[in-house]
Amino acid sequence: MPPLLRYPTVDELGARAAAFAARHPRDARLRRVGTSRGGTPLWLLSVGHGERHALVVAGPHANEPVGGATVLRLAERVLAGPPPGDGLTWDLLLCLDPDGARRNEGWLSGPYRLGGYVRHFFRPGFLEQPEWLPDGAERAALPETRTLLDLQDELRPFVQCSLHGVDIGGGFVELTRDLPGLDRHLARTAARLGIPRELAPYDTLYWPALGPAVYRIPPPRRGDLAAAITEAAVESTWYHPHRHGTVTAVVEAPMWGVAAVEDASPLPDPDAALRAVGARLRHDLRLLAGLLERIRPLAGAVPDAARLLAPVDDYLLVGPELADSWDPSAHGTRQRPLPPLDAARLASLGISGRRVALRTAGLLHRLARAAGAEAARTLPELDALIDGWCADYRDGYGARWIPVERQAEYQARVVLATVELAGRYTPVRSHSGESGWGARAAVPMHTE
Numbered sequence: 001m002p003p004l005l006r007y008p009t010v011d012e013l014g015a016r017a018a019a020f021a022a023r024h025p026r027d028a029r030l031r032r033v034g035t036s037r038g039g040t041p042l043w044l045l046s047v048g049h050g051e052r053h054a055l056v057v058a059g060p061h062a063n064e065p066v067g068g069a070t071v072l073r074l075a076e077r078v079l080a081g082p083p084p085g086d087g088l089t090w091d092l093l094l095c096l097d098p099d100g101a102r103r104n105e106g107w108l109s110g111p112y113r114l115g116g117y118v119r120h121f122f123r124p125g126f127l128e129q130p131e132w133l134p135d136g137a138e139r140a141a142l143p144e145t146r147t148l149l150d151l152q153d154e155l156r157p158f159v160q161c162s163l164h165g166v167d168i169g170g171g172f173v174e175l176t177r178d179l180p181g182l183d184r185h186l187a188r189t190a191a192r193l194g195i196p197r198e199l200a201p202y203d204t205l206y207w208p209a210l211g212p213a214v215y216r217i218p219p220p221r222r223g224d225l226a227a228a229i230t231e232a233a234v235e236s237t238w239y240h241p242h243r244h245g246t247v248t249a250v251v252e253a254p255m256w257g258v259a260a261v262e263d264a265s266p267l268p269d270p271d272a273a274l275r276a277v278g279a280r281l282r283h284d285l286r287l288l289a290g291l292l293e294r295i296r297p298l299a300g301a302v303p304d305a306a307r308l309l310a311p312v313d314d315y316l317l318v319g320p321e322l323a324d325s326w327d328p329s330a331h332g333t334r335q336r337p338l339p340p341l342d343a344a345r346l347a348s349l350g351i352s353g354r355r356v357a358l359r360t361a362g363l364l365h366r367l368a369r370a371a372g373a374e375a376a377r378t379l380p381e382l383d384a385l386i387d388g389w390c391a392d393y394r395d396g397y398g399a400r401w402i403p404v405e406r407q408a409e410y411q412a413r414v415v416l417a418t419v420e421l422a423g424r425y426t427p428v429r430s431h432s433g434e435s436g437w438g439a440r441a442a443v444p445m446h447t448e
Contacts, residue, residue, distance in 0.1 A: 004405040007065040007108045008072065010040065010098045013058075017045045017094055020075055027079060034147030038099040042147050045071070047078045050088035054419045055157040055246075057093045057148065060131040060164065062100025063123045065108055066253050067163030069408035070415065077412060088423070091155055096130050096144055112401050114256060114390040117167070121362035125310030131162065132236050145237065152241040159247050159422035161415045162238065166254040168351050168399050170198030170261040171410060172213040173418070174250040176238060182249075183211025185417035193410045195254065195402065198261040200345035202352040203252075206336060213262075217248070249418045253411040256399040260347035270341035271328045277346070278327035281353035285319045287385065288360045291378050292316065298375040299367050308367050315360045322353065351397060354389055361386050 008016065021030040027047060034042035056074060058067030071092040078090050095101055106120030130144035140146045171190055173182060190197050197213035204215040217238060238248040267273055292312060299305040324330040326349055365382045368375045393399040
């Protein structure tokens, strides 16, 4: 397999998958399973002929391109291992949000500098992210979401892996059911490839740990807003195939790694640290809200202004709630107390707060560039904020770029281990009709 020096674009993913299927016509098929809102085909590459299906979904978030590189690697790896069709079919969805991914192509080919990523960053608003099912609705509004739900119901996979990328931080996995031993596989892979494990990610703030850097996604339920930010994930396509006995694994691979996210040492004054993180986020958001007031009236002529403004409004709405949920002096009686704070959790919270500000600044930068000369007057201020916050990631947190080759190899190995472990069980139904798992022979996989 040639070295992977950069992320593939949407068009390159389709072309490489088609070439792969043409080279292996007996074992691989490429079919169009849907169409995006922008008219882009949604492609599924299937490898093998087994009755049991492993579904792998790449590109659920527009700014997380590592999954595309990973599915191409998995296709090659599956054919290089035990004979395909030996009881298992791999179904690889090349990109769930191709329209959003195209909007990130300004930074995909490198050079991979954090400032360039931020200035070309795009991620749609919460209601336009195709993996979510807002309000738990089964009638998905987005065609990409409907395509994924239909695939889940058609294939009834025993395992689904959703491939995500962490821009700053470390690798971790979220599961709808426990897979004992996955934490050990993850630890070995991370150590061999120099990938930090995130021991207390913000995404899993209130979720139980199943082992270091492996977390249990809770069943759908309602909670207060601070809790709902992390619990929004359960109202998603991750739980839809639960009825088929599917276990879903969300596999996160970092782009810029931070060693501090795996530092479990105690803090001398955790409350003071939390207050500082919350105060910094509020301060940053006030600056950005002021810039938005100047840019919004000038953005009317920008063709995609609404799609850029939707996530800005989301971040500016949610950001203060996050800051209050972290700040001990702002906690009300209805808010859930934070888990115990150590160095890893503080690093993850600080990185998350900075991420909200940087993403907002990047989206405003795109708007200001497109909205004409008057809006462009805000660019020096935005550039100063972006450069300063990126320097804080680099110098304050020690963020370092992880080559695309290692990101994809790490994610592929974790997926292979997940599928192997999930393959040791088979969905069964109790007399009450509830889905569960029973033991079965392992599916052999080469994870190295």
